[in-house]
Amino acid sequence: MTSVAAPAPVAPGPLSLPRVSRLRVRWLMAGVAAVVVSVVAALTIGPVHIPAADVLRELLWFDTDLTDAQQAILWDIRLPRVVLGLLVGSTLALAGASYQGVFRNPLADPYLLGAAAGAGLGVTFVIIRQADGARVPVSSPIAAFVGALVAVALTYLLGVSGGGRPSTASLILAGVAVGSFLTAVQTFVQQRNQDTVRQVYSWILGRLSTAGWREVLIVLPYAVLSAVVLLAHRRILDVLAVGDDEATTLGIDARRTRLVIVVVASLGTAAAVAVSGLIGFVGIIVPHTVRLLAGGSHRVILPLSILFGGAFLVTCDLLARTLSSPAEIPIGVITAFFGAPFFIVVLRSSKR
Numbered sequence: 001m002t003s004v005a006a007p008a009p010v011a012p013g014p015l016s017l018p019r020v021s022r023l024r025v026r027w028l029m030a031g032v033a034a035v036v037v038s039v040v041a042a043l044t045i046g047p048v049h050i051p052a053a054d055v056l057r058e059l060l061w062f063d064t065d066l067t068d069a070q071q072a073i074l075w076d077i078r079l080p081r082v083v084l085g086l087l088v089g090s091t092l093a094l095a096g097a098s099y100q101g102v103f104r105n106p107l108a109d110p111y112l113l114g115a116a117a118g119a120g121l122g123v124t125f126v127i128i129r130q131a132d133g134a135r136v137p138v139s140s141p142i143a144a145f146v147g148a149l150v151a152v153a154l155t156y157l158l159g160v161s162g163g164g165r166p167s168t169a170s171l172i173l174a175g176v177a178v179g180s181f182l183t184a185v186q187t188f189v190q191q192r193n194q195d196t197v198r199q200v201y202s203w204i205l206g207r208l209s210t211a212g213w214r215e216v217l218i219v220l221p222y223a224v225l226s227a228v229v230l231l232a233h234r235r236i237l238d239v240l241a242v243g244d245d246e247a248t249t250l251g252i253d254a255r256r257t258r259l260v261i262v263v264v265a266s267l268g269t270a271a272a273v274a275v276s277g278l279i280g281f282v283g284i285i286v287p288h289t290v291r292l293l294a295g296g297s298h299r300v301i302l303p304l305s306i307l308f309g310g311a312f313l314v315t316c317d318l319l320a321r322t323l324s325s326p327a328e329i330p331i332g333v334i335t336a337f338f339g340a341p342f343f344i345v346v347l348r349s350s351k352r
Helices: 025-044 052-059 068-103 115-131 140-159 168-191 194-204 214-232 234-240 244-249 254-276 282-294 298-322 331-351
Strands: none
Touching: 025 052, 025 068, 025 298, 052 068, 068 168, 068 214, 068 234, 068 254, 068 282, 068 298, 115 140, 115 168, 115 194, 115 254, 140 168, 140 254, 168 194, 214 234, 214 254, 214 298, 234 244, 234 254, 234 298, 244 254, 282 298, 282 331, 298 331
16 A cells, blocks of 8 residues: 655744634623623712613713702712723723734833833922912913823833834833832922922822813823724734844834834823823733733734733722722722732742
């Protein structure tokens, strides 16, 4: 009997992509459901209880039995805070997923390039000047936004100071250096103005307190811009995950694309920080959880990070304002409570 030889293995071409995951309907529905449940819970639970059925009917513009006071609480206090939580959470999670894709590191964070330190320094200067009775031409959110962008710009300039275009490693090292320097300056300024330490740290620990829709309107255009640009690059992030050489063979300028993604993600982060303070771990917890559950393709990770990031932060904010009511826990404490153990798990799995 004549044996038939097995076909010879085909050598891989210039580009060997990992198995691409597709965004399945069930995961999309799970993300939408998480957003709906978190929003309804946040609008319902509080010092003044509003029935969930009435919340849904009011949001859909149906007639309800809510009093004028309940309607004012819903539309002017709770709903702006919930929408702000959705925007900030989705922006930080999307930025985190993009950073992790660009730097090929599951521990990359939206604050990696010094945005947090720059925002903190800007707010510190404004708070101190206001405490001294001086008239400050900018508000704290604007100062945080400008400080975050200046820090990212300094990081980029330091990354290219050696000549040529910045590599991933040089950007990360430059971000660490700039962040450490700006944090040191902030600490020095606070030590010379100790009467404002409490106010500064209340901002640093993060909060979603609003005075209406003003904060939502501040962050909305930047959140939309970053979401549109980063989602448009989700396929390119899958290519960059393989390597710059493979991306070049497909006609992609890897360095320029990486710069665009980093700048846009940092812009969204700066806007989120400007209105919420420094809320850590959202950009690590959400994208990594999505990656473990739904697949490793950025065509899946980015859109699901938007949904689950918003739902996660709204839920954390609900816990922050109800666990010790009538007092309010800084939301950064809640996210750190979940994030620190999760960070350890990610670190151990990365080592393996």
